[in-house]
Each structure stands twice: as C-alpha cells, then as structure tokens.
Amino acid sequence: AITRRVACPDGVHTATNAACCALFPIVDDIQTNLFDGGECGEETHESLRLTFHDAIGFSLSKGAAGGGGADGSMITFADIETNFHANNGIDEIVGEQAPFIAKHNITAGDFIQLAGAVGLSNCPGAPQLEFLFGRPAATAPAPDLTVPEPFDTITDILARFADTGFSPAEVVALLASHTVAAADHVDPSIPGTPFDSTPFTFDTQVFVEVQLRGTLFPGDGPNQGEVQSPLHGEIRLQSDHDLARDSRTACFWQANVNQQAHMASSFKAAMAKLAVLGQDTSTMVDCSEVIPVPPPFTGTATIPAGLSQNDIEQACATAPFPALQVAPGPQTSVAPVPPS
Ligand code: HEM
Ligand SMILES: [Ca+2]
Numbered sequence: 001a002i003t004r005r006v007a008c009p010d011g012v013h014t015a016t017n018a019a020c021c022a023l024f025p026i027v028d029d030i031q032t033n034l035f036d037g038g039e040c041g042e043e044t045h046e047s048l049r050l051t052f053h054d055a056i057g058f059s060l061s062k063g064a065a066g067g068g069g070a071d072g073s074m075i076t077f078a079d080i081e082t083n084f085h086a087n088n089g090i091d092e093i094v095g096e097q098a099p100f101i102a103k104h105n106i107t108a109g110d111f112i113q114l115a116g117a118v119g120l121s122n123c124p125g126a127p128q129l130e131f132l133f134g135r136p137a138a139t140a141p142a143p144d145l146t147v148p149e150p151f152d153t154i155t156d157i158l159a160r161f162a163d164t165g166f167s168p169a170e171v172v173a174l175l176a177s178h179t180v181a182a183a184d185h186v187d188p189s190i191p192g193t194p195f196d197s198t199p200f201t202f203d204t205q206v207f208v209e210v211q212l213r214g215t216l217f218p219g220d221g222p223n224q225g226e227v228q229s230p231l232h233g234e235i236r237l238q239s240d241h242d243l244a245r246d247s248r249t250a251c252f253w254q255a256n257v258n259q260q261a262h263m264a265s266s267f268k269a270a271m272a273k274l275a276v277l278g279q280d281t282s283t284m285v286d287c288s289e290v291i292p293v294p295p296p297f298t299g300t301a302t303i304p305a306g307l308s309q310n311d312i313e314q315a316c317a318t319a320p321f322p323a324l325q326v327a328p329g330p331q332t333s334v335a336p337v338p339p340s
C-alpha cells in the first residue's frame with residue numbers, strides 16, 4: 001500500500017501524520033544535547049529506566065488511586081515520586097530531562113517515552129520502539145510501592161506486574177532492558193557497575209551472565225537486593241537472579257539466550273504496552289517514524305572468558321541451556337559505565 005506523506009514545515013522531513021512533524025526538532029535536540037551525540041551511555045540507560053518507573057505507576061485493581069501510568073507524573077510530581085525508595089537515583093535524569101520539556105511544546109508523559117525510545121535507538125541490537133504521541137498532562141502523583149524492588153520475591157514482582165496487565169513472559173521480555181544498564185545505588189561504593197559485560201549493546205549477554213554461578217561481590221556487598229555475580233566489575237540484582245531460576249520464569253529467561261531477534265521483538269511488544277499504560281490510545285497518533293533505526297548487532301552470545309558452560313546454573317526444566325562459545329582471552333573484568 002502507498003502511504004501518503006505530508007511535508008513538514010521545516011522543509012526537511014516528511015511524516016505520515018502532520019502532528020509528528022513537531023517531534024523531529026525534539027529528537028535532534030535530545031540526540032545532541034541529552035545523549036551526547038547519540039550514545040548508548042548513562043543518559044540513555046537512565047532514560048530507559050525512567051520510562052518504566054513512570055509507566056508502572058498504574059493499577060488495574062485500584063483504578064485512579066493506583067496512578068495514571070505513563071503520564072509523566074514522575075516529572076510533574078517529582079517532589080513526591082522521586083523520594084520513593086524504589087526511585088533512588090531517578091532524580092538525576094528527571095533533572096536532566098526537565099529543561100527539554102520546558103523548552104519544547106510536549107507533555108512530560110510524551111517526553112519520557114519519546115526520550116526512552118530515541119535513547120534506546122543508540123544501542124546496537126535494539127528494536128526500533130513504537131512511539132504513540134498525545135498523553136495529556138498528569139493530574140496526580142502515583143502512590144508509593146508501584147515500582148518493584150530488587151529484594152522483592154518473584155511472587156510479589158509477578159503480582160505487581162499482573163496488576164498492570166503483564167504476564168510472566170512479558171516481565172522477562174521487559175528485563176532485556178538490563179542488557180544496557182548499570183547500578184549506581186545498589187552498592188554506592190561502586191557507581192556505574194553494569195548488569196552484563198556489554199552495557200552499551202542491546203545483546204543477549206545479560207540472559208547468559210545472570211544464569212552463571214555467582215562467586216563474588218564486585219564492591220562492598222552484600223547490599224540489599226544484591227546477590228553474588230560471576231565477574232569482577234559486574235553486579236547482579238537478586239530479582240534478576242531469581243527470575244532466571246524460578247520455575248514460573250526460567251524458561252522464558254533462557255529462551256532469550258543467543259536469540260537476538262526473539263529478545264528484540266518481545267521487548268518491543270512489551271515496551272509498546274508499557275509506554276501507554278493508563279493512556280487512551282484512541283486519541284493518540286502513531287509517530288513511530290520519528291524514532292531512529294538502531295544499528296544492528298551481528299555478534300553471538302558467549303560465555304565470558306575464563307568461565308565455561310559448567311558455570312551455567314541450568315534452571316529451565318524443559319530445554320537444555322544453549323551451547324555457547326567461550327570468549328577468548330584473559331578472565332573477563334567489566335569496566336564501569338562512565339558518569340555523564
Ligand atoms: C523486576 C523488575 C525490576 C527491578 C526490581 C529493577 C531494579 C533495578 C535496579 C535496582 C536498578 C539499579 C538502579 C541504580 O542503583 O542505579 C535498575 C537499573 C535499570 N533498570 Fe531496572 N528493574 C526492573 C525492571 C526494569 C524494567 C522493566 C526496565 C525497563 C523497561 C528497567 C530498566 C532499567 C535500566 C535501563 C537500568 C539502568 C539505569 C542506569 O544504568 O543508570 N528495569 N533496575
Ligand atoms: Ca548488553
């Protein structure tokens with residue numbers, strides 16, 4: 001089918017819906033001035049985390065009292081929500097994004113999801129996320145305790161997600177986010193410590209490395225929500241560890257290993273749901289075309305150098321863990337993600 005495109009007033013872009021034209025200058029601005037020229041670095045990681053912490057302020061069982069979902073309340077009511085324990089550190093990216101919202105004609109809810117999708121496009125291997133445009137301004141803060149903590153039980157985590165409409169398979173799909181991620185506050189003595197050995201690449205390494213036997217704490221652990229990791233310089237969340245081993249989620253976890261296309265497409269679908277939680281999509285415009293196409297990832301998953309397939313703690317009862325090559329070289333040690 002031929003889609004009619006309209007010329008944008010900037011004389012440069014065309015769009016399938018004229019409403020999307022307003023987004024191109026915002027995308028250019030944040031690529032240059034928020035994401036340091038298009039990096040999959042700290043601000044990209046923090047912006048992706050923020051899409052989740054804003055959106056998950058939602059509840060099917062509690063209605064409006066459970067929060068407005070992906071409505072920008074994390075920024076509009078930052079004085080309240082950034083103080084919640086699970087949002088520790090989110091104030092940094094809230095502070096960095098706020099001036100862009102003030103400068104451009106866009107709501108905080110739209111901006112948070114736009115920035116998350118644009119930032120992720122800088123990570124090789126990532127899917128091009130959907131972006132629907134048209135969230136109204138938030139009217140109230142989300143209540144406390146909507147954001148899962150790394151020390152929560154899998155039963156509690158799955159229940160919290162179920163109350164926002166996500167299945168266990170979708171929860172695991174969303175955790176692909178932790179392939180481009182680091183922790184600043186789980187062990188404050190080692191800020192920027194990644195969850196996998198490739199925090200600038202949206203690959204399947206996190207699903208491999210969380211399945212390895214934990215042998216060390218990278219800093220002064222154990223800290224609350226932290227369990228042992230397999231690599232120097234890498235930190236492991238108790239929640240990721242348990243999701244990889246619990247019978248309700250282990251096979252979904254393992255199914256991502258070295259399955260780049262499956263990981264990317266299931267993450268994209270789950271993110272499309274997350275990004276519009278609590279929103280009326282019938283009044284929104286599909287502006288996915290403004291999201292840049294991410295560079296591909298063409299490598300394969302590996303067992304980190306110095307370890308072997310025997311270090312995998314197989315947990316899925318119905319399928320063997322995929323046989324992977326061991327990366328060559330000396331024992332892997334992971335460098336921190338530099339602060340911006
Ligand atoms: C069971 C659910 C989850 C738990 C318990 C959890 C917990 C955490 C924790 C404790 C951190 C470290 C924060 C810090 O110390 O700086 C973190 C980082 C991160 N999380 Fe999650 N998370 C969950 C799900 C998600 C989801 C669904 C997304 C996005 C779709 C996400 C995206 C991220 C990202 C990108 C970071 C890295 C931020 C950075 O590098 O600065 N997380 N998460
Ligand atoms: Ca990675």
Ligand SMILES: [Mn+2]
Nearest residue numbers: 046182183184
């Ligand atoms: Mn960080």
